[in-house]
Amino acid sequence: MSAPGTAIESLTAAMKCNIIPNQEYLLQGSVLDQYVEVLLHRLRGLCDNVDSGPETFHDRELCFTLRAANTNTPMVLPLRVRKALDVNDAPYQLRYVGQQELGDKNRPTIVRSCIDMACSSTILEFLNELGCRLDFEYIARGYMFRKGRMKITVSKIFKINGIGNKPGEGVEPISQSYLVELSVQAPSGQDAIAEDMRVFAEQLRPLVQLEKIDFKRLI
Structure with missing residues (x-):
């Protein structure tokens, strides 16, 4: 096993060489419930996992x-x-x-720092001991597609009203639409990805308009 100092040095060197995916390129939009099946059909035709179909997910996020x-x-x-x-x-x-x-206002997508890692169930206890405060939580259920390095998710977002005895109980949809996200995680300096995402997003119009969202305007 490597010494802690060696592991940190290796991680630092890897980040300097731009081999760790530490940035997310992102476009977002929404589609009404009544049109989501049409969007899913189009995504099946455009994306890589045509034969097996999209992956499904049912996640809780805090x-x-x-x-x-x-x-x-x-x-x-x-x-x-x-x-x-x-x-x-x-x-x-x-x-x-x-x-x-x-950055450049003409850049096709949002670009932000993003780091993902798998962890054990004790992460919630650790964050609590660290002093983190839970702001909100929700349930996301939907479909995920792949197109090369791009990931496309179509998610129904639910707010949690209580503890249900059966799956689906104690939750309520927050709107009559699905959240659609097109994203790529990549090392720094790969801005050409953003143009590929813009071209792909154009193929989903007019069903969904994927665009840069200015989160500061929502506060």
Whole structure:
């Protein structure tokens, strides 16, 4: 087993060489419930997993914020924990998502720092001991497609009202539409990916308009 210092040095060297996927390129949109089957049909024709069909998922996601001690000002450290509800032995997924970069306004997609890692079920206890505060949680259920390096998800988002005794109980859809996300995780400096995503997004019009979302305008 490598010494901790050696492991840190190896990780630092790997990041400097741009071989770790630490950025996310992202476009988002939505489609009404009544048109989602048409969108899924189009995605089946455009994406790679045509024969096997799309992957399905049913996940619970908890969104935390690490706050500075003795202040009400949240630190810039949002953390997300996701757990598959339909796969008992699936690991928890911890994700850090940074603010979108203030780059060229003509850039086709959002670009933001993003790091994903698998972890054990004790991650929730660890984040609580670390001082993280749970801001909100939700259930996401839907379909995932692949087109080369691109990932396309079509998700129905549910808010949690209580604890149900059966799957689907205690949750309520937040809208009459599905969230559609087109994303790629890649090392820094691969902005050509964004143009490929723009071209693919054009093929989904007018069913869904995938675009850059300015999250600051939503606050």
